[in-house]
Amino acid sequence: MHRLRATVSAALLSSTALAVPYAEYILAPSQRDLAPVTVHRANGTVINAAGVTSSGTGGTTFNSVSAVTYDYSKNIGGLVSFAVSSSSDSDQYIGISFTESSVWISPHGSDATQNIGIDETLWFKITGPGNYSVAPLHDRGGFRYLNVYHNTTGNVTLSHLQTYFTAMPHFPDDGIGKYTGYFHSNDEKLNRVWYAGAYTDQLCTIPSTAGNSLVDLDATDPDIPTVWWSNSTLTNGTSAFTDGPKRDKLVWPGDFAISVPGVFLSTDDAITVKLSLQQLFASQNTTTGALPWFAQPIYTFPENSFISFGKEVFSFNYHLFTLLGLNNYWIYTGDDEYLQNNWNRFKLALNYSLSFVDETGLANVTSSFDWLREGMGGHNIEANSILKHTLDVAVTLAYAVNDTAHVATWTNASTAIATAANTLLWDSTASLYKDNETATLHPQDGNVWSIISGLATANRSTAVSSALAARWGPYGAPAPEAGTTVSPFITGFELQAHFLAGAPQRAIDLMRFMWADFMLDDPRMTNSTYIEGYDTSGALHYPAYEDDARISHSHGWSSGPVLALSTFAAGLHVLNKTSWVAHPQPGNLTHVEAGFKVGHGSYAANYSVVAKSARYIFSTPSGTKGSLVLDTPSCDGNVSITGNIGSLGGKKSFKWSKQINSHGSSSKPWNCGVWGPTPSSRSLSAEGTITIDGLTGGNYTVEVTCM
Structure with missing residues (x-):
């Protein structure tokens, strides 16, 4: 069995000695050793397939070529162990594979962490009775279904099967589900939505040494299972807050913009947020001030093209999301010392963003790397709205650190952005902002951010809210800037925008049918965590990837309802x-x-x-x-x-x-x-x-x- 040392002091969790309100909704386990709950499917000759489930008794025997898919009833993550009580000989093999969605269950591999094909099965040679465990190198951070496959003649009997839950590694084994926040309403859908969002953020909090190495990201043959490791070191502490527990398992600032408040509103896991933010700032270009698209791991082996690429690429918006992440951390912790220690980095980064502002008063965006949207260039409404918001945040932080030398400059720049955007980018016919002056596209992200940033006037905020809602489909709010995509990431910000525009009912309705009815209750989902993105038709397809099996079904950037419900509702x-x-x-x-x-x-x-x-x-x-x-x-x-x-x-x-x-x-x-x-x-x-x-x-x- 595997144990990770808890490093959260008793003082930090002192409130958990009291009863946790509405604990019946909490999806986090009460302890780390988890047995599968039910048998989802059995193939071949298997005796007593349910024997190793939480309610089963006796051993489970696999005869000849046979397999059982076990269901944990919710998305989990961790290291699998099993005990063999007997085998027909010393040349038997058991294979272990994983999947978040039932769509990708296969004895031949796991759902993908790479861009094509599926991940290889983990094979164990059974030499006789004893305990067998997955190495930490293969910590699978997100799965609901566990496939156990016997592929040889003969037989193997398992007497025990479990997963050691590795998320929230710095919390005590019995403290993972002792939330410091709660939510409840007369609507059961919204109750489930809030707690699934909180649990999604928890699964995204992984051991800092379990980052994704993406060793076969460039594989080209979909018929050959790819190698997968989870051995990158992401922070200088025990834990890291990543985009997803299955993949990418990296520290992405875009996700921080919406998921960090949810962390504080549910578990108050300040130390993980702090460690992860610091790694983003550690990756800053100290000459230009540019912040990374994602934080560079402290250790990666072997080196791979994606990590190397991340060292060079610049994303205008993700750069700003790091600055907003620092603000969110400061808001909830009041950690003035941490803010002061990073203040010069903040100013250098913001100055770099302002270097893109031209004579129009708007930033002329030259980077093309964002959350997936097609195009990004020119006087982009999303980029400029986020820049305006960051400038306004910077003014507040300047007073907090007593360094107001740039306040007038930042205030004037913010005002100029709003004036220019409303002059050049507003389309009164559509009641929406255009992507840029030459575009016919009216993006979801830019229009949502126009409200959040205050760039849109009150009347235009009302109009934008109405126009966005008019575009909804049966599976949620579309993001036309990414083709036929529904993005829970951007839609999480849309929830905030409707509240800010004085239309809370729209936000509540959207959470009900998009997050509850589809993202939780669709049988292809995990019923516990939130998918990264999907198609407007309801297909589990995300255009960022060639392989639909790569889609993450537990992604922190989809947890926006936690903030929407606690803060706004x-x-x-x-x-x-x-x-x-x-x-x-x-x-x-x-x-x-x-x-x-x-x-x-x-x-x-x-x-x-x-x-x-x-x-x-x-x-x-x-x-x-x-x-x-x-x-x-x-x-x-x-x-x-x-x-x-x-x-x-x-x-x-x-x-x-x-x-x-x-x-x-x-x-x-x-x-x-x-x-x-x-x-x-x-x-x-x-x-x-x-x-x-x-x-x-x-x-x-x-x-x-x-x-």
């Missing part, structure tokens, strides 16, 4: 370690609650509707300050707020109430408005929201009652 927006905004946007949910613990304290919120009244209870850490934003209800009524603030022994009461006028249909007691600019303190805003500023961290109850 439940309304818990953490700005930094001292500031927050509470703004619930529950759509048609009648109950939603969320909570999480991060370095500077705990956050919780609970929203519920009864008849023509609504209640929102929320708590924020002592020593913080924030604002409450409420979308005005659709009736004449009253809003009252009471609070209990301050530290123990110095508690103070807070009371506020106001009569409100109707804002919509009386059939909807909590109508959604727009999260626009913060209006004056304790007033009704023109955007249909009530905002109360200057609240001290504490416990608050909001009552909305319709007349």
Whole structure:
């Protein structure tokens, strides 16, 4: 059996001594030694195939050429071990192969980590009774189905079969499922969606020495199984946060842009995020400031063309995603020292991005490497929206480190991007932004980011949200910049965009049918983790790869609903370690609650509707300050707020109430408005929201009652 030493201190997990809310939804195992749950399929002559499952008894005997596919009921990852109680002779062989989707089950190999063909089966010569284990070199980070294949005459009897779960290697063996965050609502689909997103992020947290070596990435013969190893070293610590546990098993900054907040909202695994970010900064070109497309492994053997290629290629957007990753880490940890240590790297990188800005005020993008989209050049709307957002983030961080010398420059550049993009790239006929001045394409990514970045005005954000929703197909939101692709990565950002545009119901509906109905419940999926991408027809095809078996079915960049539900639906927006905004946007949910613990304290919120009244209870850490934003209800009524603030022994009461006028249909007691600019303190805003500023961290109850 294999054991990895846990390195998270008891203090870091002290909260787990208490009951974990809604633990019944958590997919992470309660311990690391996992037996298969059921027999998915048996071929040939197998006696008592279920004997080595978690509910079975007795041994399982393979006679002559025979195989059993075992189902763990969910995607897992780790090192397989089995015990042989007897064999007919000392020249028997057992083969082990893996797959995430049932589509690719085969005794002849595993679903692919390479670009063509399938991965080779792992063969064990059975010389007699004893224990046999997969070497760490072949740590399979993502699989639901385990195929055991006997390919010789004679027989072998297994008395035991298990997988040692290697994800989250720095967590205690019994602490993997003890989340520091939770979510629950009256919609079971959304409950499952949140926890599958959190679990996807967990599987993407792998041993730092189990990175993908991609040794046969350039293989050309689909009929010859390819060699696969997992022996790259990715960080200077125990763990690494990667794009996927099966492949690429590398540190990609694009994934960080959406999955890092989900990590903090579920497990608060700050150390893995920190280690992985540091490896991205360690790969920076110290002359130009360019940051890598992906972090270069510390150790790779043998060298391969893809890793070497990654040393040279530059991606305009992934470069910026590293900077946004640092911001996300700082927001939730408040780690000022880490921010300060990387501040000069941040400035050098941002200055490199600004070197692409031309006389129009927009960056003229020359790199073609992004998340998969076809084309990227010129005054690209996605790239410029992300650059504007990063510039705005940089201003905030500059004040945090007390280095404001570039604030005016960054502010002016941000304003210039918004002005130029709205002049040159807006298509009023389509109510969407064009990819660039010469394009007819209206991309999903650029339009989504136009809202997130604030490049789009409030009216245009509303129009973009509506136009994007009009393009949805039965399997989700299309990304026409990548052909006939549905990208859960970009659609995760689209969820945020709909909330920001004041259309939370669209985001909730999209999570229901795209993430729950298809990405979880389709029988080709793992029912536990989220696929990397697929075709608009519902086919499991992703145009980045020649081989559909290569698609990852556990990809962190598809975990966007964790952020969408905790931050937007439940309304818990953490700005930094001292500031927050509470703004619930529950759509048609009648109950939603969320909570999480991060370095500077705990956050919780609970929203519920009864008849023509609504209640929102929320708590924020002592020593913080924030604002409450409420979308005005659709009736004449009253809003009252009471609070209990301050530290123990110095508690103070807070009371506020106001009569409100109707804002919509009386059939909807909590109508959604727009999260626009913060209006004056304790007033009704023109955007249909009530905002109360200057609240001290504490416990608050909001009552909305319709007349």
